[in-house]
Amino acid sequence: MKSVVLIKRVPDTASVFTINDAQSGVDTSRLKFVMSPYDEHAVQEAVNLKATAGGEVVVVTLGPPEDKEKLLTALAMGADRAVLITGDGIDSLGHRGIAEALAAVVREEAPEVVFAGKQAVDDDGSQIPERVAELLGWSHASVVTRFSLEGTTATVDREIEGGLLTLEVPLPAVFSTEKGINKPDYPKLPNIMKAKKKPLEEKSFADLGLTAADLAAKVTVTQMSLPRQERLNKLLEGDSATQVAALVQVLKEDEKVL
Amino acid sequence: MSVLVLLEQRGVLKPSALEAATAAAAIAQASGLELNAVYIGQSLADQASELAGFGIKSVYAYEHSDLGHYSNDAYVPIVRDLVEELGATVIIGSASALGKELCASVAARLGVELVQDAIACRWENGLHATKPVYAGKVVSEVAVNDSPAMVSLRPNVTAVARNGEDAPEILQREMPSVSLRTVLKEAAEAATGTVDLTEAKIVVSAGRGVGGPEHLPVVEALATAMGAAFGASRAVVDAGWIHHSHQVGQTGKVVSPDVYVACGISGAIQHQAGMRTSRVIVAINKDPQANIFKICDYGIVGDLFEICPLLTEAVKLAKG
Ligand SMILES: Cc1cc2nc3c(=O)[nH]c(=O)nc-3n(C[C@H](O)[C@H](O)[C@H](O)COP(=O)(O)OP(=O)(O)OC[C@H]3O[C@@H](n4cnc5c(N)ncnc54)[C@H](O)[C@@H]3O)c2cc1C
Numbered sequence: 045m046k047s048v049v050l051i052k053r054v055p056d057t058a059s060v061f062t063i064n065d066a067q068s069g070v071d072t073s074r075l076k077f078v079m080s081p082y083d084e085h086a087v088q089e090a091v092n093l094k095a096t097a098g099g100e101v102v103v104v105t106l107g108p109p110e111d112k113e114k115l116l117t118a119l120a121m122g123a124d125r126a127v128l129i130t131g132d133g134i135d136s137l138g139h140r141g142i143a144e145a146l147a148a149v150v151r152e153e154a155p156e157v158v159f160a161g162k163q164a165v166d167d168d169g170s171q172i173p174e175r176v177a178e179l180l181g182w183s184h185a186s187v188v189t190r191f192s193l194e195g196t197t198a199t200v201d202r203e204i205e206g207g208l209l210t211l212e213v214p215l216p217a218v219f220s221t222e223k224g225i226n227k228p229d230y231p232k233l234p235n236i237m238k239a240k241k242k243p244l245e246e247k248s249f250a251d252l253g254l255t256a257a258d259l260a261a262k263v264t265v266t267q268m269s270l271p272r273q274e275r276l277n278k279l280l281e282g283d284s285a286t287q288v289a290a291l292v293q294v295l296k297e298d299e300k301v302l
Numbered sequence: 303m304s305v306l307v308l309l310e311q312r313g314v315l316k317p318s319a320l321e322a323a324t325a326a327a328a329i330a331q332a333s334g335l336e337l338n339a340v341y342i343g344q345s346l347a348d349q350a351s352e353l354a355g356f357g358i359k360s361v362y363a364y365e366h367s368d369l370g371h372y373s374n375d376a377y378v379p380i381v382r383d384l385v386e387e388l389g390a391t392v393i394i395g396s397a398s399a400l401g402k403e404l405c406a407s408v409a410a411r412l413g414v415e416l417v418q419d420a421i422a423c424r425w426e427n428g429l430h431a432t433k434p435v436y437a438g439k440v441v442s443e444v445a446v447n448d449s450p451a452m453v454s455l456r457p458n459v460t461a462v463a464r465n466g467e468d469a470p471e472i473l474q475r476e477m478p479s480v481s482l483r484t485v486l487k488e489a490a491e492a493a494t495g496t497v498d499l500t501e502a503k504i505v506v507s508a509g510r511g512v513g514g515p516e517h518l519p520v521v522e523a524l525a526t527a528m529g530a531a532f533g534a535s536r537a538v539v540d541a542g543w544i545h546h547s548h549q550v551g552q553t554g555k556v557v558s559p560d561v562y563v564a565c566g567i568s569g570a571i572q573h574q575a576g577m578r579t580s581r582v583i584v585a586i587n588k589d590p591q592a593n594i595f596k597i598c599d600y601g602i603v604g605d606l607f608e609i610c611p612l613l614t615e616a617v618k619l620a621k622g
């Protein structure tokens with residue numbers, strides 16, 4: 045069973061974000077970067093699958109050369125090989141273009157299963173896994189909290205508002221992972237050392253028969269800003285009973301929510 | 303050239319469908335484009351009246367018992383084909399769990415960009431959207447320069463507004479024949495009486511301050527009294543006190559209720575990511591320095607074991 049895992053390196057959301065002078069983006073120079081948390085679940089699920097079904101795990105990312113570092117993390121978690129799509133124009137892509145480039149690699153690799161995170165926590169695009177599946181003409185299931193495989197059919201649980209769907213998905217297929225599907229095992233030192241010896245291949249758009257111009261985003265950021273804080277910040281006063289009475293009063297009379 | 307709104311249903315039309323219709327109506331008005339809608343489901347029947355007042359010209363209704371539940375295989379080609387048939391240039395959907403999956407899939411089939419989970423959209427020589435990024439720490443304004451231009455709207459952030467009573471014409475459509483590759487084995491709905499988090503008008507959440515799973519009922523009783531969905535911080539989920547589907551935050555659910563009540567929650571940035579677009583935020587915490595007080599509207603500095611039961615009773619009384 046061969047699987048491909050799509051991972052993205054994103055700023056740690058615990059960082060302090062500042063807006064650049066042009067108000068067109070954030071100042072990334074002081075940010076700490078991590079593997080997007082849902083992608084850790086995706087890597088783990090592929091590694092778990094290999095443990096039971098054998099095969100190979102190939103981890104793929106598209107981004108600047110620094111993203112290698114997170115590919116190494118995935119290799120240390122148990123992936124066998126890594127592919128980095130990088131080169132000129134990498135920053136100009138939107139979700140449409142990112143998905144096309146990733147789909148091109150998946151097509152070459154021809155796995156049975158693709159795992160990705162349900163969303164990348166930089167801009168919460170929430171669309172790459174579905175797009176990759178559609179571009180390949182494969183089935184997909186999103187926000188998966190349980191994955192099991194029998195033959196060439198996966199049975200998955202997928203959460204929706206106030207409910208849970210159980211789906212049978214024929215392979216090849218793309219699955220996006222939700223927290224709860226597994227507990228990522230963070231790599232131990234010997235595995236981190238071993239990861240450095242595993243194959244890591246770089247590909248350019250040209251290698252994939254694509255051009256940056258064709259993949260360029262058709263969504264442009266017109267402004268980035270820090271959210272306005274318009275909260276009342278009103279601490280209620282008096283003893284507990286008085287505070288509670290005051291709260292119920294405002295919720296009922298002022299906010300009209302009771 | 304027209305606007306198409308995707309009307310989500312789960313047996314009945316979802317509130318998010320009417321929110322999307324409200325947003326789409328504003329865009330149609332500002333752009334002068336015609337507004338149409340698509341309904342895919344078992345039967346629109348008596349709910350059609352809910353679609354009056356948005357200025358929708360036609361509702362394309364694909365009704366079939368096999369369409370009751372969402373299916374990528376069935377829904378995606380319907381929307382793609384209709385977009386092409388109508389020459390739709392703007393598509394507005396809902397950023398619910400299934401709405402996001404549908405929009406992402408349709409965007410891929412059309413080969414166009416998509417802004418998911420926007421908290422507002424507007425027309426100004428084209429479609430613009432507002433979207434929180436980096437766990438809500440930054441707000442991004444984007445222009446969608448693709449055609450069709452596609453946006454999905456976060457549920458619960460748009461107030462449904464109708465203008466007049468003009469009803470759209472309902473055009474019945476045949477379900478196209480498709481092979482359903484993915485099979486829905488089971489659809490388990492949450493127990494009745496529990497309110498879903500992402501669509502709830504009120505959310506009451508418990509944090510590590512409750513001290514242990516045996517004390518969760520103190521906060522849960524308040525949620526029940528307020529008719530609220532019950533949320534939790536990650537600390538509570540990670541400790542195994544409650545199922546992770548209750549988690550609010552960056553790696554949990556994003557909620558935008560009218561009122562969010564945080565009980566014994568410190569207000570970490572990752573928690574804020576899931577609740578900062580709530581209309582009114584109430585915090586109950588014994589530490590006056592807790593971060594949650596910096597982002598709340600109303601705060602009570604106190605012991606939740608004292609405050610929550612008092613508040614539960616007072617709410618019951620107020621609601622009569
Ligand atoms: C990548 C990443 C993703 C994360 N995602 C999420 C997420 O999705 N959601 C999330 O919530 N967190 C998330 N976190 C964790 C987050 O950083 C915090 O650790 C977590 O939110 C803390 O939960 P808490 O507020 O319940 O606990 P604490 O921070 O321990 O706060 C408990 C609070 O309870 C108060 N308290 C104690 N006893 C009482 C009492 N008797 N009465 C009243 N108040 C009392 C205390 O004063 C304190 O403020 C994430 C972290 C990371 C690194």
Ligand SMILES: Nc1ncnc2c1ncn2[C@@H]1O[C@H](COP(=O)(O)O)[C@@H](O)[C@H]1O
Nearest residue numbers: 050051106160161163164169170171172
């Ligand atoms: N640049 C990228 N390289 C590799 N995988 C990606 C990239 N962007 C997104 N993904 C994958 O798609 C998932 C969802 O991303 P998004 O749709 O951008 O929220 C992520 O969790 C990754 O698994």
